[in-house]
Structure formats: C-alpha cells, structure tokens
Amino acid sequence: MDFELTPEMIEKIAFAMEDQDERFAIDVSTGELAPLAEAEGPAAEQFVPLPRWGPAEGFHLMQSFVSTLHNPVYRDLLSQALTAGKGVFRQFKDTLKQNREVERLWFHYKDRRLRSVVVAWYNASREARGLEKLAPEPEETEELVASDFSLSWGVRGHAEEVLRLDHDVFLELFPHDDPGQLEERYRERRAGLPSPSDPVSAMLVAETPAGELVGYAWGIMAGDDVHLAQLTVVLELRGIGLGEAILRRFLSDLRARGVRTLTTELEGKSLRSSTFFQSLGFAQRSEVLECSLDSLGF
Secondary structure, three states: OOOOHHHHHHHHHHHHHHOOOOOOOOOOOOOOOEEEHOOOOHHHEEEEEOOOOOOOHHHHHHHEEEEEEOOOOHHHHHHHHHHOOOOHHHHHHHOOOOHHHHHHHHHHHHHHHHHHHHHHHHHHHHHOOOOOOOOOOOOOOOOOOOHOEEEEEHHHHHHHHHHHHHHHHHHOOOOOOOOOHHHHHHHHHHOOOOOOOOEEEEEEEOOOOOEEEEEEEEEEEOOEEEEEEEEOOOOHOOOOOOHHHHHHHHHHHHHOOOOOOOOOOHHHHHHHHHHHHHHOOOOOOOOOOOOHHHOOOO
C-alpha cells in the first residue's frame, strides 16, 4: 500500500466494507475505491479487495459487544434480540435506541473493531508488497460517560429522590431475604444517619440534561473523615462507567475540601464491588461476618 492510512481513509474503507450491495477494491497507489467487478482486467494488480464484512461478521460483532456489556438490563435485552431469529439486526438496533449511553458504547465498540480490521488488512497488504507494517495505534482512553451527564453537589431538593434510590438499592443487595425483615433492617441501618439534606451530609449527584437524577454518592462528614453511605446508579445506566465517574469526582472534590479519609461498608451483593473500590485506592481494614441463629444445624 502506497497511500497513507489516515483516520479519514480508515473511515472511508470501513464505510465501503459495510455496503451489503457491492464489494469494493482499493487502488494501492492512490487509495481510490472502485467496485470489485471494475477492478479486474489489465489493471487488476493495482487493486486489493477490501476485507469481507457481511451479515455473519456483523452478527459476530454484535455478539462480542453483548459479551462485554456490564449493564444487566441491556445485556439481557440485547441477548434476546440476537436470538429472536427473524429481524435480528433490526431488533438489535431498536433495543439500542432505548438507551442512548448503551447505543454510544456500541458505536464506539464497533468503530474500534472495524478500525482494527482495516489496520490489520492494510498491514498484511503492505507486507505482501515488501513494505513495513504500520505502527499499531495507541489504545484509546476516551471517557464515554461524563459528556451526557452533569455531576454537581446535591441540594435539599435532591434528598427525597436520593433516599428513594437508597431504599431500593438496599433491598436489591439481599434478593433472597424476607422482604419484611429486610425493610426492618433498612430502617435500623438508616435510623441513626442524618438526612441527605443535613449540613453534615455530602451529596454528589449525576443528572441527565433534563434534570433527572440517575446516580449519586452520599457521604456523612465527621471532621476530616467521610463515611460513604451510598454510591449508586439507576439500573438502566449501570455498566457504562457512570458510577466510577461519580466516585472519582466525589473523591477529588472531598480532597479539595480538606477531607483526609473516606470509608465505606460493603454488604450483600455489593461485596462483589471490592475489587472496584480497591482499584481506586481503597484498602480493606476490617471484615464483618453474620450468622443467622435460626438456620443453625446443631
């Protein structure tokens, strides 16, 4: 390949690859595209067919994307779309349109994978012509979350919604417990805590452009220490990095305010989040075990 593989050229090639009506080839000298049928005859040596990208490749890409998706709701919905049989591609796209952030993750994932295919094809073609391979592209670290959500310190008007989500998330942590006992346990756990609107509370909220609260971090301040009472994101938006964005901003802003340490307690299903917290600098300081005496076998 004698032409330079610019970002614009990668996009041009990827777009042509996805054309399901016609296959294309590219002039190795100029980078001009031509229908594969026209790239035959005396000038055939000047052309290289673009990578094949048909329905099978597209379907495998969708399967691969779903396997990487952490959002439990849309992982299940998209999996159902892929096993629907007739109209798989349309159902997949329609499901994505229900959640703008998951849709953006899909487009970003698809773009990266197509770019990787184009670069690999370009390098293989260069090697076949005795040319050096193109240097690998650096991994992207673009944050896909913060652009569509505003992160700000909460006000008194957020307290009611914060408590509603706090209640729902607590019940979610113990899906197999007796509902009545779980409600009682929630009241006991929260009985001694100040309201989110209390001056000793620190709230960082995430909102949509329409002002809908979709996640938050709520901490209780005690001198230069803070206890994180709740960190949560609404179920439909989990798995896109919003929770991490909230916590990172919360930690950064608290540090600017002179806070020295932040503690939190993990219980129930949130125990699975230990690795996540440790990746952000948290260290385990204690462990609490619980035994239900009603279930003892002796």
